[in-house]
Amino acid sequence: MINYKQLHHFWTVARAGGIVRAAERSGLAPQTLSGQIATLEADLGVSLFKRQGRGLALTDTGRVALDYAEEIFRLGDELEEAIRSRASGRAVPFRVGIADVVPKTIAWLLLAPSMKLPEPMRIVCREGKFDALLGELAIHKLDVVLADGPMPPNMDVRGYSHKLSESTIGFFATPSLAATLQNGFPHSLNGAPLLLPGGEAAVRGPLLRWLDAAGLRPHIVGEFDDSALMRAFAEAGAGIFPSALAVGEQLCRQNAMVHLGDAAGVVETYYAISVERRLTHPAVRAISAAANEGQKPG
Structure with a gap:
């Protein structure tokens, strides 16, 4: 031994x-x-x-x-x-890094199972750039990183990607903006103001290819690395908002958005990245188990 x-x-x-x-x-x-x-x-x-x-x-x-x-x-x-936390009655810390391209609604849906564990859990969320969060993960300042893509192969960080869920991308607009769009979807996107996720978002490339294959030429009025900022612009009526269905449908229920249609075949996939091949933190196991049971954000 x-x-x-x-x-x-x-x-x-x-x-x-x-x-x-x-x-x-x-x-x-x-x-x-x-x-x-x-x-x-x-x-x-x-x-x-x-x-x-x-x-x-x-x-x-x-x-x-x-x-x-x-x-x-x-x-x-x-x-x-x-053990010290359990013995003292303190909540077990669960330190999560959330890439800023991941929508806040999606992050909540993915993390929700960790809040239902029998042992008290204190979640600590850190938001930032994907590569910076991976650096924090490598030195064990984070237990897991939530991202819209797997661990990049060229990163000098040891980590393992655990696929959690995926969502179709839909297009949403405020009722006032939707009322100005001509023709039916997807032709209504031609010439229409469109907001786009920034270059770090994994879904940006597939979305642009879908638009090109469909022969659509929207007017791109803004690009955003931060999904929350893009949503804020969309809610203000600045442009059409491409988003995971779970996020857009929530806005539709609040009467803030109208669902125009979907980008068929374009999906955003969400991953939990850890330094472990085999998940051990109870909160991360709960998230992964919920995903395997088919609880998908959209």
Whole structure:
């Protein structure tokens, strides 16, 4: 059985980038750290480090071991936090990053199952750019990131994408704007003022291709990285609002919008991105389980 104390020494040295630096941070003697790592390597029958100039570098096996060690000690911290919270009656923190292209209504629908757990849960939401949130996730400041796309393959961050749900994209307008549109949908989009999600939104490309394939030429009056800002412009009557059906239909129920029609075949897909291949946080498991049971935003 692996010696977790030795594994922790290996983890400390790997993260510090060398034995001397790790010794300064941990307060242990360099000889102690070196001896513990040598014992671990002997027990495992592998080399975890190799000499590189005057320092150390991880071997391929060492990088694999570091990935597992990161997850082991992160889970240990999470376990300790959960037990302390339960013992003291405090709510378990659930730290969520929400990419700003994800509509607020969708975020709520996706997160709602986490609010129904028997143990008290305190949700902490952070909104921002997708890549910045992934950086927070990588250093365990977030438990999960909600986004409109999977983990980019070129990101130097270890993470796993868990598909939650998808929604067809519809077009919505205020009653006053809808009354001015000529012809039936989709021809009514020709020359009409249209709001578009910004370049970071995964649905932007498919939406533009759908318009082009249909031979439609709307007048693009605004582009928005923030979905809430685009919605605010739409509610003010600035332009037609392309949106997931769940969001637009909610506005229709409030008599703020009219549903013009749908972009057939254009869907927005939502993901939970975690540093775990196997979900362990109870709130993230609840979200994933609800999605697997077919509870879709739209």
